[in-house]
Amino acid sequence: MRPMETNYVHGYSDRERERLVDQATTLTELLHGDTRYPPGASVLEAGCGVGAQTVTLARNSPGARFTCVDVSAESLDAAYGRARAASLENVEFQQADIFALPFPEESFDHVFVCFVLEHLSRPGEALTSLVSRLRPGGTLTVIEGDHGSAFFHPDSAEARRAIECLVALQARAGGDALIGRRLFPLLTASGLADVAVSPRMVYVDGSRPQWVEGFTRNTFTAMVEGVGERALAAGLVGADTWRRGVEGLRRTAEPDGVFCYTFFKGIGVKRS
């Protein structure tokens, strides 16, 4: 069993959580709809980047205080601008490295990390660093994707190859684009208790035009297209295969196409 405050963090009964996730009409709801922190709680968002998740986090828990750190001053500038534009009053930003956090041990009630571990060569050490800043009984929440979870109709060897290029580029940069499937062992190894990982599958077919546009086309396919120059420059793929791969992904957004991708969300509790 989790301590009461942890239950509050979920903010909902398990059934309500499931309803929120199952009925999610946007990716933000699917991934973040069941994360709520209680009034007065201090939350560290580690690796906030340009603040893409910060606005959602802070709005969903208006009584909590967020300390959002990133190693990049440039990203923090963008995040600060976003928070100001959203009139957030419960968020502070600070430049910091996850591996050398300028906070004493046990100084936060909760920690939140989203789309960060995938970029790190030592995600386990990052988690250990973050867990050390948690107060006993507090929670750590992690959200990551897994590019190996993508499959689609019509199937396309070139589209699969294009996705493998993303995975290879991430690996060359020291990261792991397949990290979603590893959240359970990573969180368990970091010493957290009551580790629970839930897959958040995005299933898109012609009956869900908003997801076709918002996810298949403008999120996933756009992300793949965005690394084309790097993939070609790295010699990971030929130009023709790449072009056909991107075409294959676009093809899955046609009315008879289907696209599947799974995110993973894990939560664990700091031992007392």
Added chain:
Amino acid sequence: MRPMETNYVHGYSDRERERLVDQATTLTELLHGDTRYPPGASVLEAGCGVGAQTVTLARNSPGARFTCVDVSAESLDAAYGRARAASLENVEFQQADIFALPFPEESFDHVFVCFVLEHLSRPGEALTSLVSRLRPGGTLTVIEGDHGSAFFHPDSAEARRAIECLVALQARAGGDALIGRRLFPLLTASGLADVAVSPRMVYVDGSRPQWVEGFTRNTFTAMVEGVGERALAAGLVGADTWRRGVEGLRRTAEPDGVFCYTFFKGIGVKRS
């Protein structure tokens, strides 16, 4: 909107359906928990095989009458034995070919097909044949797996290769082990209305020992192991790669392993 009887077929509100699926503790619940037919309804189970799903179907809808057909007399014998052992009184068996069904048009209230289309070289024609036997307003329910949806930790190229052998063997036999992702376009093309497909992801990690044993080890890995001789005889893979592939799958059942697989369930309504 679906007609009232269709709503009854679901047997539950959407929220209740989601709860049933999300809280499923067995694969049977995950796949079949939300299929209920009303008293008096006549249901065709097409391709019942050895009756693996028949017992669940008939028990979950004790007031409905099931006509279960299969092309194999041998399978039907086994199915009949199973139904008798389960004391089912609402099930009849009949030998029949899905492509030449001995029933007039519009003679069933509902049709149920599970793990059948994957074996057929003309799944679209099979659906057309089945839809023709449906009364207007009746539903057709299809459940299929998709071997391309499997991914796991630790990742293993040999384990992926072993799974590809299953897909190749299925293709050589005229089937499609990746058919799950195609249910939406297949059902839509068969002329059904209100087609809705939902993924049923099996996510297994060390916190779910019953699923590790029941699914990862005794269902999926056992299935792969079962085609080893055929895969080797067909020259699809070398003995050493195969051995390491099976070892790789077994490895995912260790306490720090993770295994993911997605089934798809689709339902559509016969137009009036």
